[in-house]
Amino acid sequence: MQTVLTxxxxxxxxxxxxxxxxAFPTETVYGLGADCRNDAAVSTIFTxxxxxxxxxxxxxxxxxxxxSLVAGDISPSAQLLMQRFFPGPLTVVLKKNxxxxxxxSAGLPTIGIRCPAHHRAxxxxxLCHHPVAAPSANISGRPSSTDWQTVSHDLAGKIRCILKGEQSSIGVESTIVDCTGSKPVLLRTGAISRLDLEDAAGCMIADATRMTDEQPKSPGQKYQHYAxxxxxxxxxxxxxxxVIPLKAGCISLGDPLPGCSITCRCHSLEExxxxxxxxxxxxxxxxxxAVYCELPPASGIGSALRDRLQRAAGHR
Known part of the structure; x- marks a missing residue:
């Protein structure tokens, strides 16, 4: 299959x-989309x-x-969160129709819904006839794609089209909140902090228990990712x-580790x-x-970074 770049x-x-x-750009990472009503198209995402x-x-x-095109019921907590953070880097889990x-939904009665803020997305x-089902546009388990070039590296020849855009401004996937119960539950951390979520919802946001053998309710709960x-x-x-082995990388907030030949020093959590x-x-x-990663403080988007880093490291 020839993949069209446009x-x-x-x-x-x-x-x-x-x-x-x-594949299309968003402010979080690039997504790999299919018509959410088309079984055959959705199945090819997994393939x-x-x-x-x-x-x-x-x-x-x-x-x-x-x-309302995909949700059977929008709870009061979901309405409050959507009013504050849609469009933006938030996914709310609702009952699906x-x-x-x-x-x-992997057979579950719930669906995650997001309205990205990215203008081209x-x-x-x-212009799509129906809402679009889309995970990150990468090989499963590998680092998510934040530019169209890495999408092409992973998926050229496997998908029909890549909509080009600039590098994703945030760089980590959306915050996910389950709004199907009596109180909202944080399923995945992202750029929107717990404090901001609680301020918008007017209540405490509970933490989901870590998934083991259970079926995950949202992406990013069960499998090793981002590695x-x-x-x-x-x-x-x-x-x-x-001890630093030969040919090692280091991403850090302070000075990179001496001896690492591939480095990225960041001056903020957002960077x-x-x-x-x-x-x-x-x-x-x-x-x-080896890639050495300095653990950032668990504040703001730092919580999301720690989650992605721990998953990339296999929770070692």
Missing amino acids: DSPAEAAAFLNQGELV AKGRPSDNPLIVHISDPSRA DTVSPLV REFLR PQAEVILYEHDMPPA YAHHLFRFFRRCDISGAK
């Missing part, structure tokens, strides 16, 4: 409306990515008003590792998030044997 949201949407897979079939997908909408392919989504080919080694700023997955890809290209 700057045109209209051309990309035409492919998707014909049942094809299309192209090598994604486990019990890992549900997020449905993307162009406008908050379109949530029967129009959505059961493959999208929203233009593309407006480069090299071993990921985490360290605290005041406890650097004693760390923006560069993380791209740095993992750079280490892969450079043949790094």
